[in-house]
Amino acid sequence: MSxxxxxxxxxxxxxxxxxxxxxxxxxxxxCALFQIKHWKTVLIxxxxxxxxxxxxxxxxxxDMVNVNASLIETLIPITILLTxxxxxxxxxxxxxxxxxxFHYSIALFFGFIHGMGFANYLSSxxxxxxxxxxxxxxxxxxxxxxxxxxxxxxxxxxxxxxxLFKVNHRKWAIGVSLFTGSLAFWMILKNIxx
Numbered sequence: 001m002s003x004x005x006x007x008x009x010x011x012x013x014x015x016x017x018x019x020x021x022x023x024x025x026x027x028x029x030x031c032a033l034f035q036i037k038h039w040k041t042v043l044i045x046x047x048x049x050x051x052x053x054x055x056x057x058x059x060x061x062x063d064m065v066n067v068n069a070s071l072i073e074t075l076i077p078i079t080i081l082l083t084x085x086x087x088x089x090x091x092x093x094x095x096x097x098x099x100x101x102f103h104y105s106i107a108l109f110f111g112f113i114h115g116m117g118f119a120n121y122l123s124s125x126x127x128x129x130x131x132x133x134x135x136x137x138x139x140x141x142x143x144x145x146x147x148x149x150x151x152x153x154x155x156x157x158x159x160x161x162x163x164l165f166k167v168n169h170r171k172w173a174i175g176v177s178l179f180t181g182s183l184a185f186w187m188i189l190k191n192i193x194x
Contacts, residue, residue: 007125007135011142014121016149022076022187023114025180027150029083030107032176033090035169036155041100045107046147052111053118054140060119061132070191072116077187079110084181091173118143 015023027046034042059065083106122139126132161167 003134004138007138008142008145010125011139011144012146012149013142014118014139015143015146022080022184023117023147024150025183026076026080026083026110026114027147028154029080029087029177029180029184030103031151031154032084032087032173032180036159039151039155041103042151042155043148045103046151047144048104048107049111049114050140050144050147052108053115053143054111054136056112056115057118057122057140058115058132058136060116061123061126061136065116067116069120072113074188074191075113076117077184077191079113080184081181081188082106083110084177084184087173087177088181091170091177 014020027049030045030049031042056065060067086106118139122136126135158172161172162169
């Protein structure tokens, strides 16, 4: 197996790992406001998230940024909670989501935080390797494909639920956001050891 294939596969596995469900939850919370007809918008948001985490992942692996791992493990669920709360606020206009620039900025900014979470994992894989550009690129591409797979799965479930149960989109968006927000809140409490 080539180095590209190895790191690409590790990127996919990392985003799909149920122990790393915080990243899945964030992608799902990004999707919550949108209907299937908005799939291009969702892909743009997921790509903004990837750009953000690619940037800080690179800086972290190069030791240009070093942030306390437990702080990042608390900030990641905070990003999910804030996205979920924003969704609940926006759910009034869910048929026509607005503020695309704001959504994009949030996905990009929160991607910076998630990238630092990915950094510990990738740094341990690289060890003391001098060559990091190629592994970084392959790993990030794997994560992007993994995230797109989550979006496809999310919209597949969305489609099934809407076809079978005729659920109102606003109620769906609120339900998904309450679900992701509740799990994020539980993760925050767990990380700060109340």
